[in-house]
Amino acid sequence: MDTTDKDRELRKMMKEIRLEKPGAGFSTMVMDAVYAVEARRFAYKTEPVLGRKFWIFVGLFAILAGLFILASGTGISGESEIASGLLERFPVPEFSTLKGGFARFWESLSGLPATLGSIMIAASLLLLADKFFSSKQAT
Amino acid sequence: MDELKIIEMVRQGNTNAFSYLVNQYQDVVFSIALKVLKNRDDAEEMAQESFIKAYRSLSSFQGKAKFSTWLYSITYNTCISHARKKKVPYTQIDSLPVSYEESDDSFGDFPEENRARYLEMALKQLPEEDYTLIVLYYYEDQSIDDICQITGLTESNAKVRLFRARKKLHAAMMELMGKEIIS
Known part of the structure; x- marks a missing residue:
């Protein structure tokens, strides 16, 4: 008897046996896990990269920044005037140390329009990235 | 039903169709896992893990090999990795002398x-x-x-x-x- 015949013989015998089986609820357990994977995948697809809270924060910041510029009354023309204008508008305590610190703080904001511009550009880039990644996930 | 059609259905989003593949192959997947891991609980866990891995990477299955070959390959590698991690004594195929x-x-x-x-x-x-x-x-x-x-x-x-x-x-x-x- 050659190997091919032995193979055929054993193959025939193997069809008669029963392999070890997993527990009764195995396929249900696997499918539950598969549904969980699918649910996570779906949630990931529909959830935007940048959440709602982030956009509320950006919106509020933009509104506040706008109000700030309007309140300064000088626009973007005189950067140091913004600081001095604000010092006049806000009640500042008479303590000289505190006043000096406050003045230094507003002085450091002298480049505000440029900062605002950068923030707006960065926010736009984030918005673009959000749209891009959201569309990539959806496919 | 044609297996490739079922795989395509799963890819199209019909998750339920995957249960056909689970029912079809669970015995062989489990029996290989049980033989390697020598423990029913571990074997069920790794058999489940193998099916989930297969489901997750079904998009990468190109149909060049049989689905069963692909699935058993995932099962075999998953079980051996787990056996190594858990230090289950396992005789690697390559380490045996041949004659x-x-x-x-x-x-x-x-x-x-x-x-x-x-x-x-x-x-x-x-x-x-x-x-x-x-x-x-x-x-x-x-x-x-x-x-x-x-x-x-x-x-x-x-x-x-x-x-x-x-x-x-x-x-x-x-x-x-x-x-x-x-x-």
């Missing part, structure tokens, strides 16, 4: 009424790598090429291992039958 010896190992000698029972008992006695090869080749009708894909063996090595595994199986069956006759 060809011709002898009479005809399975036709066993009485027909008992041979399925002897075969099941003998299979349980086989080391994990022999068991895997026998089940894949004789039960699942996987080709030598498929077995090479699943186990990572070379073609010649797979043939030699299979030859040896069959001889071991025959010897185990003979021993079981001899014991039963004596008792």
Whole structure:
């Protein structure tokens, strides 16, 4: 008897046996896990990269920044005037140390329009990235 | 139903269709896992893990090989990785010495009424790598090429291992039958 015949013989015998089986609820357990994977995948697809809270924060910041510029009354023309204008508008305590610190703080904001511009550009880039990644996930 | 159609249905978003594949292959996946891990709980866990891995990467299944070959390859590798992590004693296929010896190992000698029972008992006695090869080749009708894909063996090595595994199986069956006759 050659190997091919032995193979055929054993193959025939193997069809008669029963392999070890997993527990009764195995396929249900696997499918539950598969549904969980699918649910996570779906949630990931529909959830935007940048959440709602982030956009509320950006919106509020933009509104506040706008109000700030309007309140300064000088626009973007005189950067140091913004600081001095604000010092006049806000009640500042008479303590000289505190006043000096406050003045230094507003002085450091002298480049505000440029900062605002950068923030707006960065926010736009984030918005673009959000749209891009959201569309990539959806496919 | 055509397996490739089912796979396509799953890819299109019909998750329920995957249950057909689970029902179709769960016994072989589980029995390989059980043989490697030697523990039913671990085997069920790793069998489940194998199906989930297959589901997750179904988009990468190109249909060049059979789905079963692809799934068994995932199962085999998942179970071996887990066995290594848990330090389950496992004899790697490649670490065994190989030799060809011709002898009479005809399975036709066993009485027909008992041979399925002897075969099941003998299979349980086989080391994990022999068991895997026998089940894949004789039960699942996987080709030598498929077995090479699943186990990572070379073609010649797979043939030699299979030859040896069959001889071991025959010897185990003979021993079981001899014991039963004596008792």
